Amino acid sequence: MAQFSRMATLNTIYGDGLVPVFYNGDIEVAKQIVDAIAEAGGHVAEFTNRGDFAIEVFSQLIKYCQEQYPQVIMGVGSVIDAPTAAMYIANGANFVVGPTLNPEVAEVCNRRKVPYSPGCGSATEIQQAHELGVEIVKLFPGGQVGGPAFAKAMKGPCPWTSIMPTGGVDATEESVTAWIEAGAVALGIGSKLIVKDLVAAGDFDAIKTKVANCLWWVKKARGESVFIGIEHPGIFPTEAGGGEDVAKWYVDTFGFDMKVGNSSVFVAGQGKGRIEVMKEPSEEKAHICVLVHNMDEAIAQLEAKGLEMEEVNEKPGLKACFLKSTDPGGYRVHLLWNPAIT
DSSP states (O other): OOSSOHHHHHHHHHHHOEEEEEOOSOHHHHHHHHHHHHHTTOOEEEEEOOSTTHHHHHHHHHHHHHHHOTTOEEEEEOOOSHHHHHHHHHTTOSOEEOSSOOHHHHHHHHHTTOOEEOEEOSHHHHHHHHHTTOSEEEETTTTTTTHHHHHHHHHTTOTTOEEEEBSSOOSSHHHHHHHHHTTOSOEEEOTTTSOHHHHHHTOHHHHHHHHHHHHHHHHHHTTOOSEEEEEEEEEOOSSTTOHHHHHHHHHHHHOOEEEEOSSEEEEEOSSSOOEEEESSOOSSOOEEEEEESOHHHHHHHHHHTTOOBOOOEEETTEEEEEBSSOOTTSOEEEEEEOGGGO
């Protein structure tokens, strides 16, 4: 059964605005593709029902996601009939996508409260999908039925329509921007994003970069700033080895949770925001961490303002970079790209 509720799945698709689409019959390769999507900050992935024994690969892959990436919502694509939809739902599919509109598939999905996104290519088909309870309509093939101009025209008389084009969407800023500005709520991108040659070469870092860029371009087209906000302040103890004692004070006083790392301790409550307590004293007064949607864009904007940056420290699913100068109060500032906490 689905791990996520219908509303959680739909809200995540709306939030990311990107659904990477792929198929690979080798489970180990499929896992690496999911790794790249998750480490890039993606929370949605669509595995297409194409090859022999695809359902067996999907079953293993969704279990892998549940264990390694519980935040990733896995669904199935290329579903054209109700029995196939039912099999995938029984194996954990959180959403179902098809190239065509099938009322029987809609009924099966509705019974289990699983979102269904059928392929539609006309205003009439989109209206029929709405009548069947479809929230996000897959515009397919997006490039052949009119491109962004069709989406914009459809939103005119029917502004409530949520369109996700698939086919005809390139993994470029120009294409992403055109579709989002035309009114698309999300983009399904397959071979232009999960590039066959990159997969064959094992270059999953390149795929990760492409996914991360597309996620940022969606947000940029929506008018979001690259700078999300203050992620945490970093403070220092006054005595050697006193960092954990400072952190425990916040735990004891406010009931916060504590996570001990190599050089610092994080404390946080149920809401957003954390405090980083360094384990050892320093001449620094403190530092401020600014969370960003895209490290390259953030650095480019700061350098355009005349600020110099230190070298980027990069790990899987994380990038950090300090400004060379302090703020006017003498505090160091660093940028953080961490999709796990955005």
